[in-house]
Amino acid sequence: MIRDMQAADIDIVTQIEAMVQTHPWSKQQFAESLNSYQATVIELNKQVVGFCILQPVLDEANLLLMAIHPNMQGRGLGFKLLEESINQLKNNPVQIFLEVRESNLSAVGLYEKSGFHQIDLRRHYYPNPDGTREHAIIMVKACSDNFADLFK
Numbered sequence: 001m002i003r004d005m006q007a008a009d010i011d012i013v014t015q016i017e018a019m020v021q022t023h024p025w026s027k028q029q030f031a032e033s034l035n036s037y038q039a040t041v042i043e044l045n046k047q048v049v050g051f052c053i054l055q056p057v058l059d060e061a062n063l064l065l066m067a068i069h070p071n072m073q074g075r076g077l078g079f080k081l082l083e084e085s086i087n088q089l090k091n092n093p094v095q096i097f098l099e100v101r102e103s104n105l106s107a108v109g110l111y112e113k114s115g116f117h118q119i120d121l122r123r124h125y126y127p128n129p130d131g132t133r134e135h136a137i138i139m140v141k142a143c144s145d146n147f148a149d150l151f152k
């Protein structure tokens with residue numbers, strides 16, 4: 001089941017985030033995202049196992065963050081969550097942007113499967129724990145149905 005994130009989800013969402021990110025969002029950032037962004041969670045057996053945060057901006061959107069619990073990855077949940085979260089965007093964006101670490105092959109694979117493609121490379125963008133830096137791939141997904149709606 002995919003539904004809006006609520007205040008009661010913030011503890012588990014913060015825990016999942018801390019398991020998968022080297023620079024995780026804080027509880028406060030997640031709490032603020034409830035008002036500022038579109039935050040969704042995916043449940044399995046009534047347990048939250050993942051989340052997705054999208055930022056609608058005029059007729060576009062940015063994918064800010066998403067994760068699936070490490071024990072639940074590779075089962076199609078990330079794809080389902082991303083597709084449904086995009087469908088639920090109320091501003092019907094014509095395109096959606098995201099940034100992802102170049103080495104994050106599972107995320108890049110997921111985004112490509114969801115229709116995103118690379119448009120740019122932001123060099124030395126992400127800090128690594130060892131002091132080095134990593135490139136960010138900038139990707140975009142064109143939402144052609146929403147684009148066509150602009151001309152109706």
Ligand SMILES: CC(C)(COP(=O)(O)OP(=O)(O)OC[C@H]1O[C@@H](n2cnc3c(N)ncnc32)[C@H](O)[C@@H]1OP(=O)(O)O)[C@@H](O)C(=O)NCCC(=O)NCCS
Pocket residue numbers: 020021064065066067068069072073074075076077078079080100104105106107108109110111113
């Ligand atoms: C990226 C992430 C959200 C993917 O979620 P998931 O539930 O594991 O992904 P799915 O099982 O839905 O897989 C969807 C597609 O992603 C790609 N993918 C998933 N895992 C992959 C892997 N280990 N290697 C390569 N591609 C992979 C595949 O294209 C897959 O489609 P397929 O099963 O038809 O081959 C998850 O791995 C995760 O939480 N990672 C840590 C946090 C993160 O990196 N978030 C994104 C950056 S903010």
